[in-house]
Amino acid sequence: MFVVMEKDAGETMIEVVMAALTRHGFDVHRSTGSDQTVLGVVGDIASADIREFEVLDGVQEVVRVSEPFKLSSRSFKRESTVIDVNGCRIGGKDVVVMAGPCAIENEKQLFETARSVARAGAKVLRGGAYKPRTSPYAFQGLGVEGLKLLRAAGREFGMATVSEVMDISQIETALEYVDIIQIGARNMQNFNLLSAVGQVRKPVLLKRGMAATIQEWLLAAEYVMSGGNYQVILCERGIRTFETYTRYTLDISAIPIIQKLSHLPIIADPSHATGRRDKVMPLARACVAAGADGLLIEVHVDPDMALCDGPQSLYPDQFAQLMDDLRLIVPAVQRGLP
Amino acid sequence: MFVVMEKDAGETMIEVVMAALTRHGFDVHRSTGSDQTVLGVVGDIASADIREFEVLDGVQEVVRVSEPFKLSSRSFKRESTVIDVNGCRIGGKDVVVMAGPCAIENEKQLFETARSVARAGAKVLRGGAYKPRTSPYAFQGLGVEGLKLLRAAGREFGMATVSEVMDISQIETALEYVDIIQIGARNMQNFNLLSAVGQVRKPVLLKRGMAATIQEWLLAAEYVMSGGNYQVILCERGIRTFETYTRYTLDISAIPIIQKLSHLPIIADPSHATGRRDKVMPLARACVAAGADGLLIEVHVDPDMALCDGPQSLYPDQFAQLMDDLRLIVPAVQRGLP
Amino acid sequence: MFVVMEKDAGETMIEVVMAALTRHGFDVHRSTGSDQTVLGVVGDIASADIREFEVLDGVQEVVRVSEPFKLSSRSFKRESTVIDVNGCRIGGKDVVVMAGPCAIENEKQLFETARSVARAGAKVLRGGAYKPRTSPYAFQGLGVEGLKLLRAAGREFGMATVSEVMDISQIETALEYVDIIQIGARNMQNFNLLSAVGQVRKPVLLKRGMAATIQEWLLAAEYVMSGGNYQVILCERGIRTFETYTRYTLDISAIPIIQKLSHLPIIADPSHATGRRDKVMPLARACVAAGADGLLIEVHVDPDMALCDGPQSLYPDQFAQLMDDLRLIVPAVQRGLP
């Protein structure tokens, strides 16, 4: 960390700042130029609040050099993490496609959807049992009955399963039925929930919050990992911007950025990012072309009748077409797709 | 709700859309112009997902006329809601100032801070016992011990108390010690937590999420109110924008907007919005001049030693100065300040 | 357009609103429901300011049904526009790649870069002669000498040319030397400049402003087209959001959105969107996979010595590699790449 003093900062101001740094347990190295004094600071900076020094008199700027996340950082672990879920390797050579309905509605809907996505090449079955809904008057999900159906459908069609938990109280039940625990965008900074899944020993799919910077997202992963659960899959799902033609703006740059900053696998969810079926296919292709390790796609056997997010769900034949398109693209990123 | 068909939408398309609307239980009135067909739709639109109709062939646009929130809406209840907390009336004639440290650290820190803010005119004592921290390596709060100190300090200096809960499991304890339950910005769409405080019969201070639209914020209030708890205080605390000189951008327009759309009281938190002490005072004055029903301000008896958010905490004498400034401003908005 | 009255709007209010609409030359059709009155409004709504009616007493909401842009709209012209520049068809079957240095620096730099991008398959040569620089202390471009070099290099290597004009006074000169006139993001709402290039009869490449909605962007195209110049190429180059890891956030969804709303060709500029070389390649692949009609890419024969935007310029061999990658991707979007 560097503390840059203002050009006209007097000796007393500099000494006050150095004392404050020392009091926080840092080592300070003073460098006095012709123009300006700069203090180099060494120590456990990750947990410091740099504004504490910024507000001191005579301080022009404080610059944190090291990143505040550790376990998720590529400088901590050089090799990319590959997460093995029942033999499906997320972050490995093959692009992994996770697909299924937004909400699990009944056995017929889930099994028919699952059959179609499995046949097209999806390796993980998604389906919501606990649904975060913006309005309290909307369908809230089937709960544990949904999870039972999900496990049954996953087994029937040879797919791993992923489903969201919204509250600590749901984790134990979810662990019985799903292979990957999903944390939704609205809970990305629900720190109690993050800590709780950090105690779990199953992979966690962590969606980016709609207003989360990449740094905050990696710090959320850090909450999970600092509990000992290193199996975190990051999922870009769109950020909120001034443009409202799509629900959110898919931040496609996040894919190569995460791959540079972190060793964790990064997938993308074009369904929630766009909110509209006709935009899902072009963006799904784009994410794979940008190098994503996988996709999370909503598919419904009959989207017009869906109880949740029907407008952004693909028809089964659109999904099959998308998978064919992706098979053409993967060689351009040195990946495979079964 | 209106469904506007495209100019060249054929008769079949129009019939398919009308059938879909009817299937959802809506009444449909068709209006065929020389140029374009428009369908007027009546029924329980608040819980509908309008995109379901937008994605149908031939549909140009779907327009939701009525607002999706009900109980929080001013068209539902014309008179402004006044929330009485131990005789302090939030949303009434007087501007109510809530002040105190970001985190409760120990008895001395809390009591000294409480004494100073009470003397300056604060009516509610704030203090965090459970702290949401972006980094897992930062101070996480004193928990129930902090709440006990908070109640004691509130009683000592004749102030009501407000403190944040981050998880359902903390509600019961908090109810014993605090007068107003705070839901933080990061939990504004933690729907399970919102539903849980909807069961409570104490006022809830609901902060706006950093990426929440005003509509989503009122829908979050709706979650609480639909459980039967009508005592919701809204709190603007800054939204995330491209500008990074301040932590967040205080959306000061939200104050008059909320007052038009909703009958609930609206206060503002300039401390979290700006993140810096030297910006808190001008913005606090601005919020009152814009008509806010109250303020939430961080004050610390010794900010340089604060364990949390010291840089945005006012010194006690700055807070007293601010209160004097506010007393000059309140007549311009036909309010008082004791 | 619809004017939705509030539930308790009285008869007088309704009549005032109807009178105001009539005064503006609109036809008004009143629809009185059990609950609420809605006024249907017909006439030249594109040029109306709907807020004029929104602020009237008793009005809940005004909804503009028709889009305010006309000539650029796909409902105005169904078939996609193909722009032929010296035999290179932008918006046609083949993806068109435009490449070259950010700024033209000297003959050697431009010709060597041009040779390498031509060999790799670029069809249009880009190069800036007038540079918009955020700081007045940075290199401002070679002016007309640069344009002469650009034309010479284009001829030498059989490429069309594109270059930016920043002011009306530069148009006449630019027309002598370049095949496509570029309007930069910072000038997207410089309406005098837009009107002036509307008088020209050469194609205009119109970059999206960094804070422009898609509707404003199409209205900017409308300025050009309403002058009689229908040859507009739209270029997505990133929007400003809260995320600062990249310079801008490439709004990849804009590609399919524009293709639905407008008949104009849409290309993308991943170089300016990301600002960093290592992010340009993945995003360029993504844009083509999303269906873009072309790309605008900065390439420099020696980026480390570039006078402008070197960090986002590809090395010639990276560009050749990118073109090879794109050749693998184009079949997935039913396109070609020579």
Next chain:
Amino acid sequence: MFVVMEKDAGETMIEVVMAALTRHGFDVHRSTGSDQTVLGVVGDIASADIREFEVLDGVQEVVRVSEPFKLSSRSFKRESTVIDVNGCRIGGKDVVVMAGPCAIENEKQLFETARSVARAGAKVLRGGAYKPRTSPYAFQGLGVEGLKLLRAAGREFGMATVSEVMDISQIETALEYVDIIQIGARNMQNFNLLSAVGQVRKPVLLKRGMAATIQEWLLAAEYVMSGGNYQVILCERGIRTFETYTRYTLDISAIPIIQKLSHLPIIADPSHATGRRDKVMPLARACVAAGADGLLIEVHVDPDMALCDGPQSLYPDQFAQLMDDLRLIVPAVQRGLP
């Protein structure tokens, strides 16, 4: 400037970076820690593109310590700049209110509006003669005839005048008739226009671009000042964010931030920021309470008949009320209002 090397950067990488810095004319001081190497860099950094070094191998981060703006910076000039326009001192003790119609429509409209705002205490008369309109189909202003009316009305009622120029060709004419030249938000990065008004010797009112950071805004001021025109008045008018209830989000924090970073006066335009009359009054009060040096307010003698932005124009009696409210507020910020 500091260049922070990655932890595992080798000696060769460090030497390459040092050579690149030296080649750019910088002095480099190497500091090798136990953990990491950091290079301190001295020289003319304001005009450097720091990304040139960020993309070099082994570089973790480059930190620009000094601000890239000079003449507008408070570290360049400590005392606040006061701009005297015919005896009206902008940036001085009194808050200066500029008011008048959005567009000048005719003599009667302008003179009646001018009379009312003068009587209420406005010191500067605003009125648009050249109007930047998002749609080419909207009213574009009266041009020079409007400016003549503006000068006449200013003289009649003893007010200075301000009006916008949109193109270099309009400057000469505007100088004859107006006292303050306004540069609109959409032209904040029209660098040719900025340079041109830098040659003028009349004050320039520079609006913030809707997506401009505070740094970019001060750099735009720098363009004007580097031409020798030091009389720049900054004007906050709202930035674009995800919230769409108001046209723009007034960034009220910009007021104290600018006052810290720069010596230039800062005023605010709540009319354009909100776009709605009923939000203008609370936000105008808020801006003054936050410490603004002045306000720019749209007033129209008959807003319902206005040709431009009527919905955001105050009625004369609302404006008079606002001025009375402001007179109550100014003592809280140690200012006056005549």
